[in-house]
Amino acid sequence: xxxxxxxxxxxxxxxxxxxxxxxxxxxxxxxxxxxxxxxxxxxxxxxxxxxxxxxxxxxxxxxxxxxxxxxxxxxxxxxxxxxxxxxxxxxxxxxxxxxxxxxxxxxxxxxxxxxxxxxxxxxxxxxxxxxxxxxxxxxxxxxxxxxxxxxxxxxxxxxxxxxxxxxxxxxxxxxxxxxxxxxxxxxxxxxxxxxxxxxxxxxxxxxxxxxxxxxxxxxxxxxxxxxxxxxxxxxxxxxxxxxxxxxxxxxxxxxxxxxxxxxxxxxxxxxxxxxxxxxxxxxxxxxxxxxx
Numbered sequence: 001x002x003x004x005x006x007x008x009x010x011x012x013x014x015x016x017x018x019x020x021x022x023x024x025x026x027x028x029x030x031x032x033x034x035x036x037x038x039x040x041x042x043x044x045x046x047x048x049x050x051x052x053x054x055x056x057x058x059x060x061x062x063x064x065x066x067x068x069x070x071x072x073x074x075x076x077x078x079x080x081x082x083x084x085x086x087x088x089x090x091x092x093x094x095x096x097x098x099x100x101x102x103x104x105x106x107x108x109x110x111x112x113x114x115x116x117x118x119x120x121x122x123x124x125x126x127x128x129x130x131x132x133x134x135x136x137x138x139x140x141x142x143x144x145x146x147x148x149x150x151x152x153x154x155x156x157x158x159x160x161x162x163x164x165x166x167x168x169x170x171x172x173x174x175x176x177x178x179x180x181x182x183x184x185x186x187x188x189x190x191x192x193x194x195x196x197x198x199x200x201x202x203x204x205x206x207x208x209x210x211x212x213x214x215x216x217x218x219x220x221x222x223x224x225x226x227x228x229x230x231x232x233x234x235x236x237x238x239x240x241x242x243x244x245x246x247x248x249x250x251x252x253x254x255x256x257x258x259x260x261x262x263x264x265x266x267x268x269x270x271x272x273x274x275x276x277x278x279x280x281x282x283x284x285x286x287x288x289x290x291x292x
Contacts, residue, residue: 019258019285023055025062027277030075032083033267034102040267041065041083043072045279052085052100055282065105070096071146074124074178074263079131084110088121088141091148095119097135097159111159111166117151124178128185130207133159134169136176136190156190158208169210170202178227178237178263182248183292189216189235191224199224199237199250216250226263230289236274238262243276256285266291
C-alpha cells in the first residue's frame with residue numbers, strides 16, 4: 001500500500017504513534033468498535049454483494065456476521081449494543097435502516113421510507129445519547145447503478161425508535177455522507193462530498209432541530225467521507241491523503257497520512273485507538289485523544 005506516516009501540524013494535535021496494519025481484508029465502511037467483545041465490525045467492498053464482518057482484535061481472526069447485507073454501508077451501535085445499519089438497497093431490495101442483534105444475528109427494519117416514498121441509499125448513521133438515530137441519505141445508489149431513480153432529495157434525517165417517527169432535519173446538500181456530533185451534542189457535523197466538497201456544521205436546538213448552517217472546511221476529490229469527533233472536540237475527516245484532524249473552527253491541527261482511507265472509528269480499551277478502513281486493509285493508530 002505504500003508508506004504511511006503522521007504529520008503533527010501544531011501543539012494541539014492528538015497524534016502520537018505510528019500506524020499499524022492489523023488486518024488485510026476488504027474493509028470498506030461502517031467500522032464499529034464493540035468494547036464488550038474487543039472486536040471491530042465493518043462492511044465489505046461492494047462486489048456484487050456486501051457483507052458485514054467481524055474482526056477479533058485479540059487474535060486477528062475474521063468472521064462473517066451477515067453474508068448478504070443488502071449493500072450495507074455505515075453502522076453504529078445503539079444504546080443497547082445492537083448494530084444500526086445503513087442498508088443502501090439494490091434494484092430489487094428497498095433501502096432501509098435496520099437493527100442487527102449481535103448475539104442472535106436477527107435483523108429488524110426500523111425505517112425504509114420518508115412520507116411514503118422510498119429512501120435513496122442511506123450512507124452513514126450516528127446514535128445520539130437519547131437513543132435517536134440520525135442518518136444521511138444520498139442518491140449514490142442510483143448514480144452507481146444499483147438503485148432506482150430517486151423519488152426524494154438527498155437529505156439528513158432523525159429517526160426516533162420509541163415513537164417510530166422520522167423527521168427531515170437538514171436538506172440543501174449535493175451528497176451528504178459522514179456525520180458526527182460534538183462531545184456535548186450541541187453541534188452536528190455533516191460531510192457533503194458532492195460539489196462543492198464541504199464539511200458543514202449545524203447547531204442542535206432542543207435536542208432535535210438543526211440551525212445555524214455553516215461551512216467549517218472545504219476538501220477535494222471524493223471527500224469528506226468519514227467523520228468522527230474526539231472528546232476534545234477535534235474533527236477527524238477523510239481527505240485525499242488520509243485523515244485530517246481539524247479544530248472545531250476548521251483549522252488543520254494534524255494529519256494521518258494513509259492514502260485510500262475511507263472511514264474510521266474510535267475504540268480500544270481506553271477509547272484512544274483510531275481504526276481506519278482502506279478497502280484493502282484495516283489500520284490502527286494510538287492517539288493522545290479519546291472518542292467523544
